[in-house]
Amino acid sequence: MTISLSQQSYTDFEQALYAQAQYPDSADGMDLLLQQPAWFATGYTREVELRQGLRLQILDFRLCDRCETTLPDQEGAISFHFHLSGEHQDACTEVSNLEYALYGSGLAPKHTLISPDRYPALEVIVDMEPESFVSFIGQGGELPLEFQHLIQPADQTHYTRVGTISPAMQGILWQIIRCPYLGLHKRMYLEGKALEVAALVLEEEREVQQGRQPLLSLKSDCVDRIHRAREILMQNLHQPPSLMELARQVGLNDYSLKCGFKQVFGKTVFGYLHDYRMEQASQLLMSGEMKVEEVAAAIGFESRSYFSIAFRKKFGITPKTYQMQCRTGGRQI
Structure with a gap:
């Protein structure tokens, strides 16, 4: 059985969680424990607002069934997702055990998040608003070229990359999960650890942007x-x-x-599939036998709006405009 949460039902689900939030640290009103309902999962999500523009989340639960959640278009922060256990697939990434996903700011298009049946999830998330990220540059400094792609305007799709959680990252993540402090000490400790593990990801991102990636020897x-x-x-x-x-x-x-x-x-597995879908879409649109929403459905897109965004990002033109140009003898992709 699959648990399906529409965009509206997911919003209602979140509101219900926050309405019953608990406070594991009586000295910290910005530290929330959200207990998962029994029909959905066993476990909890913990959220700590460390300071304005910097938030930490710990997810520790086991889903009751496979889950498909529809998430709306939204403007995202720079986000570091560390999967110590569990996996998920969304519009931009496929993340598995001991992998992390780095998301830049910008548009996170409407998509369906897929999580497998009864899989134990243990995840640490550090969210950083662009203003908070830029504040580390220092007075008079400029954002290094290797990191400029992490900050995009709200109408441009955000950057994503998946990497492997290193032993050094694992050590910090377990220190976050097992934090022994409360109150002021806790907040200082968690903020330091959150920034430390984010810095390790950014160092890897610098190497990726500079083209220094090791290759596997494939048999x-x-x-x-x-x-x-x-x-x-x-x-x-x-x-x-x-x-x-x-x-x-x-x-x-x-x-x-x-x-x-x-x-x-x-290309990544998902990236290859995405590009293949786009190529198929261009051929179907060129034939003129199907409407845009029919083409979107034919290649596996649930949302016409996300299909249009993805098509424009790939080809620089909306699917509707492309189809009209093909009918009038205009350009072909």
Whole structure:
């Protein structure tokens, strides 16, 4: 059975959680414990507003069933998501055990977040507003070129990247989860640790932007399995398997599949699927036999608005305009 939360039902769900919030630290009114309802999961989410523009979250729960949550278009902060356990797939990322996702600010388009059945989730999230991020530059300084892509206007899709949680990051994350302090000491301790683990991710981001990434040495059998994974994706455009399920089907672990896929095809698993969908969409629009919303549905997009945003980002033109130009003999992609 799948738990499906529409955009409205998810909003109602969140409001109900906050209405019953508990305060695990009586000396800190900005530290909330949100107990998950029994029909949804066993466990809790803890949120600590460390200061204006800097928030820490700890998610520790096990879902009752597979969950699909529809999230609206929203302007996001710079966000660091660390998965010590658990996985999810959304419009931009596939994140598994001991991986982190880095999200820049900007537009997070409407999408469906998919979480697997009964999987234990243990996640630490650090959210930083752009103003807070920029405040670390210092007076008279400029944001380094390697980090400028992390800050985008509200109408541009945010940057995303998935990486592996290093042993150093793991140590800090467990210190956050097991913080022994309360009150002032706790807030100072957690803020320091949140900034420390974010700094480690930013150092890796600097290396990524400078092109310093190690490559895997792939054996022929591994390459064959990666090509098989691609075939499975192409056969399941509407309901593609999660990264871990896809890895299981082709006999690889999720890390080998993720890194190997990018090395073989030059894109992440989800990125390849996304681009393939866009190419299929351009062909269907060019034929003129389907409406834009029908094309969106045909390639696995639940939202026409997100499809339009994704198509424009890929090709620099809206699907409707592209279809009209094809009908009048205009440009083709």
